[in-house]
Amino acid sequence: MSLGSLRQRFTALGPWLESRLGLAGLWAVARKKDVPVHRHTLWYYLGGMTLFLFVIQIGTGVLLLFYYRPSAEEAFESVQFLMAEVQFGWLIRSIHAWAANLMIFTLFLHFFSALLLRAYRAPRELTWLSGMGLLGLALGFGFTGYLLPWNELAYFATRVGTQIVGVVPVAGDFFLRVLRGGEEVSGATLTRFYAIHVALLPASGLAIVGLHLYLVQKHGMSVPPGVERSGTALPRMRFFPNFLLRDLVGWLAALAILAALAAFLPAELGKKADPFTSAPAGIRPEWYFMFMFQTLKLLPAHILGLEGEMVGVVGFGLAAVFLLVLPFVDRPGQGGRLQPVFTWIGIGIIVFVIVLTYIGYTVSPTK
Numbered sequence: 001m002s003l004g005s006l007r008q009r010f011t012a013l014g015p016w017l018e019s020r021l022g023l024a025g026l027w028a029v030a031r032k033k034d035v036p037v038h039r040h041t042l043w044y045y046l047g048g049m050t051l052f053l054f055v056i057q058i059g060t061g062v063l064l065l066f067y068y069r070p071s072a073e074e075a076f077e078s079v080q081f082l083m084a085e086v087q088f089g090w091l092i093r094s095i096h097a098w099a100a101n102l103m104i105f106t107l108f109l110h111f112f113s114a115l116l117l118r119a120y121r122a123p124r125e126l127t128w129l130s131g132m133g134l135l136g137l138a139l140g141f142g143f144t145g146y147l148l149p150w151n152e153l154a155y156f157a158t159r160v161g162t163q164i165v166g167v168v169p170v171a172g173d174f175f176l177r178v179l180r181g182g183e184e185v186s187g188a189t190l191t192r193f194y195a196i197h198v199a200l201l202p203a204s205g206l207a208i209v210g211l212h213l214y215l216v217q218k219h220g221m222s223v224p225p226g227v228e229r230s231g232t233a234l235p236r237m238r239f240f241p242n243f244l245l246r247d248l249v250g251w252l253a254a255l256a257i258l259a260a261l262a263a264f265l266p267a268e269l270g271k272k273a274d275p276f277t278s279a280p281a282g283i284r285p286e287w288y289f290m291f292m293f294q295t296l297k298l299l300p301a302h303i304l305g306l307e308g309e310m311v312g313v314v315g316f317g318l319a320a321v322f323l324l325v326l327p328f329v330d331r332p333g334q335g336g337r338l339q340p341v342f343t344w345i346g347i348g349i350i351v352f353v354i355v356l357t358y359i360g361y362t363v364s365p366t367k
């Protein structure tokens with residue numbers, strides 16, 4: 001085939017694909033999308049950063065599946081083999097572990113910024129609700145993934161974590177048995193956590209991320225109330241390619257940080273879990289559960305005749321319900337002015353999470 005006819009075929013490929021895929025519409029949407037530029041624009045990068053880390057999790061997670069074996073007899077050994085024998089196995093596992101932490105960190109920042117900038121206001125209620133769903137799923141990913149290497153620390157932390165779920169009034173015992181697959185944390189728990197971690201959560205996660213992104217696309221980026229009030233017309237940046245290229249710079253930086261963390265501080269494995277030994281010292285949850293763990297620890301044994309731990313768990317449940325209904329209760333007051341009380345509640349939640357996490361690691365560390 002001559003060079004000329006090859007070129008002709010390539011030129012014909014465009015219309016051929018377009019008539020089958022119809023992507024010109026998408027292209028038009030991408031060209032039209034833009035982002036308002038103001039003093040809070042930086043916060044708009046956090047959702048994209050979380051998305052990037054989520055994609056890394058899916059990619060590295062699938063690679064880990066090539067070697068991981070989900071049973072109490074083999075899980076620990078399969079991870080040990082992966083770390084010691086498989087080429088770059090340690091790297092993939094370490095990136096998976098670090099990216100999980102970074103993803104939850106950027107997710108918290110994204111959540112806090114949406115809370116304080118009140119990005120949940122109409123018409124973005126469903127964007128917020130889908131985000132809350134993703135927050136729940138991310139915590140679920142962390143909780144279930146922690147057990148999978150079947151090491152001592154993970155085993156006992158899961159015992160404590162599931163026991164806290166058991167404190168939920170009325171249905172607690174049922175939840176505890178559903179999660180554990182029996183009365184105790186055992187191989188059955190591992191199989192369940194595995195199914196939840198690699199099938200249930202990714203499938204629902206991808207679906208909800210899809211909805212979240214669709215809604216972001218549909219409504220565009222919100223302008224924070226403070227900026228809106230100033231009344232000045234805002235400059236806008238084209239999403240494609242200007243904003244996306246800035247996103248890319250952030251993603252490259254994240255990749256460099258991830259590679260450095262994985263290389264210099266690879267994920268540890270510790271000792272294989274032995275259900276018949278007593279819990280070792282220093283059992284504690286992942287950092288993102290620390291504020292809840294610490295709150296429950298600080299509560300007195302009994303509050304108004306009720307079990308202190310149960311009051312704490314119910315309190316967290318009510319806080320979650322409050323966050324879910326927030327877009328529907330934070331309505332403008334008289335004259336269309338926003339009520340400052342919700343900003344203070346938002347600040348209160350953030351300070352609470354930070355202070356309790358700090359106390360958990362410093363004032364009363366679990367030794």
Ligand code: HEM
Nearest residue numbers: 044046047048050051111114119128131132134135221222
């Ligand atoms: C895996 C988790 C998540 C991913 C991948 C994700 C992704 C994104 C992306 C790419 C955007 C557009 C850019 C931006 O504003 O940063 C966005 C916007 C938004 N997200 Fe998320 N998000 C996640 C979780 C959450 C959570 C936990 C919440 C809060 C409950 C939330 C609430 C919102 C809201 C309200 C917007 C609209 C912001 C605005 O219009 O100003 N998202 N998200």
